[in-house]
Amino acid sequence: MxxxxxxxxxxxxxxxxxxxxxxxxxxxxxxxxxxxxxxxxxxxxxxxxxxxxxxxxxxxxxxxxxxxxxxxxxxxxxxxxxxxxxxxxxxxxxxxxxxxxxxxxxxxxxxxxxxxSDPLTLSVCLDKSRAKEILSYYNVANPKFAVISSLSELQSLSFPVPAMVKPLFEGSSKGIFNSSLVHSQEELVKQVKSVVEEYGQPALIEEFLPGREFTVAMLGNGNELNVLPIVEIKFDSLPSGVNPIYSYEAKWIWDQSSNPLEIFECPAKLDNSLKTAIETLCRNTYNVLRCRDWSRIDVRLDQNGRPNIIEINPLPGILPKIEDNSCFPKAARMAGLNYNQMLNTVLDAGLKRYNLL
Ligand SMILES: Nc1ncnc2c1ncn2[C@@H]1O[C@H](COP(=O)(O)OP(=O)(O)O)[C@@H](O)[C@H]1O
Ligand SMILES: [Mg+2]
Structure with missing residues (x-):
């Protein structure tokens, strides 16, 4: 080929x-x-x-x-x-x-x-609010949210805290800093203002989910969709005093190839019922958003311990070196696929859809 x-x-x-x-x-x-x-x-x-x-x-x-x-x-x-x-x-x-x-x-x-994935799914998933609207229609659990498009809406803004404030359409932790978790209306307004001004895009405000966090690599399509071993993000490995979120600092500054953070655990330690609940949530998400071939889905537990969707990455990060601590390759490795096999499996999933295998 x-x-x-x-x-x-x-x-x-x-x-x-x-x-x-x-x-x-x-x-x-x-x-x-x-x-x-x-x-x-x-x-x-x-x-x-x-x-x-x-x-x-x-x-x-x-x-x-x-x-x-x-x-x-x-x-x-x-x-x-x-x-x-x-x-x-x-x-x-x-x-x-x-x-x-x-x-x-x-x-x-x-x-x-x-x-x-196709253009529609890629666009929907990049706009976190559009993805959440579809998930909500299908009763797929995700945190309550509001979108603030311009500074003029700040006057009437009120949202329960603690809350997360994120740019509406970014990935790779862009615009998500330790300060994105806000604890007061004052902090909320300040953070929304900074997203709208610095990123030139609407701010997504979300109910803060206080529980454990996971990221789940999905590989394949239809009856051959596989949920790879679940990765947990362990916030106790972050410097002390910082917020338990996977921020830009956590992803790109505190975690260096030369001095990697022990931030991921794969497979996550989960009892069977929670593991099944996370896997079912991710399968439903993948299917209702019509993801294809592969994706990585971020999940967090709410105050009742129920898994919720944070976001869907239809183009997951795939840093090649083990020290780079990239989650999709890590989950694939745990499933017995090395980097090369992982990528060829994605390609085969695509070839198969087009009857080219
Ligand atoms: N509603 C939320 N509740 C708790 N933590 C959140 C919430 N939204 C985001 N986070 C934290 O911020 C991180 C980055 O948010 P995410 O939406 O996944 O952005 P990105 O596209 O940059 O990966 C998440 O991994 C999680 O730690
Ligand atoms: Mg994410």
Whole structure:
């Protein structure tokens, strides 16, 4: 098969992806005089490093002939002329609230098969409130919420605290800091203001779920959908005094490859009934949102110990090195799939949907 790997590469490294031999590590924010510097600390947190892109290419190359296509302005023309048999899509997209849908929409237009969810599901999941509306319609548990779109709505704002304040359409912990958990109306207003101003997008306010947190890797489709071993996020490994949330600081600053936090436990220690409840919740979520091939779903327990959905990641992070502490590869490893096997299983799930296996 001719497989095209379509990706966005982190700006600090936005030199020719195919020619870079020595990638810098995920957590270093290198600045070069001739390369644009990130406007905020977390501006490119969603995009992949060269190291990840090369690791995915190498994995798929074990069985296929693989080309690299950057998801930039030229992507459409390149895809149209290359006509790969299938695209392995890890592109996070460029601008706007539906950015993750951009490459899949082009591929549908060109009638080229691709792995992962379709434009509709990718857009819905990136807009956390739209995803929650669908989940609520199907009675899939998720925390109560409100959306504040402009500063003029702040005057009448009232929401029970403690609450979480997040940008409406970000991932990779962008815009989620230790201060995102607010305990007073005053903090709430301040945090909403900072999201609206700094991220130029609505703020999602959510009931704070005080219980344990899990992230659940899902692999496959239909009757062959597998829930991989559940990962628990153990907040007691964070520096003392900080909030029990998986913030930008926890993900990218306090956890370094050179000094990894012992923050994940996989498989999570769960009694059978809670394990089944989490798995059922995640299967329902995956199905009602029409996720395809793979996704990673964040779950947290409410004050009654009941699992709730926090968010759905139809393009899960896949840092290749074990020290990078990436959850989807960790869960796959626990299920007996190494990094290369994990990626080829995703590709096979896609090929199978198109009857190309
Ligand atoms: N309603 C909530 N209650 C408790 N913690 C939350 C809630 N929403 C988010 N969090 C915390 O913030 C983290 C990041 O939020 P999430 O919506 O998953 O954003 P991201 O897309 O950046 O991963 C979660 O992993 C969790 O620790
Ligand atoms: Mg998350």
């Amino acid at each position: 001719d497989v095209a790997l379509v990706y966005n590469v982190k700006k600090e490294e936005a030199v020719d992806a195919a020619s870079v031999a020595q990638p810098s590590s995920q957590n270093q924010h290198t600045t070069h005089t001739n390369i644009q510097v990130a406007p905020s600390a977390d501006a490119f947190a969603e995009w992949d490093t060269i190291e990840t892109i090369h690791a995915v290419r190498d994995a798929l190359s074990l069985r296929h002939s693989v080309s690299l296509i950057e998801a930039d302005d030229n992507a459409f023309n390149t895809l149209r002329s290359d006509q790969p048999d299938i695209v392995f899509n890890i592109a996070e997209g460029r601008f706007g609230a539906s950015r993750e849908a951009q490459i899949p929409a082009m591929l549908e237009m060109l009638n080229i098969p691709y792995t992962g």
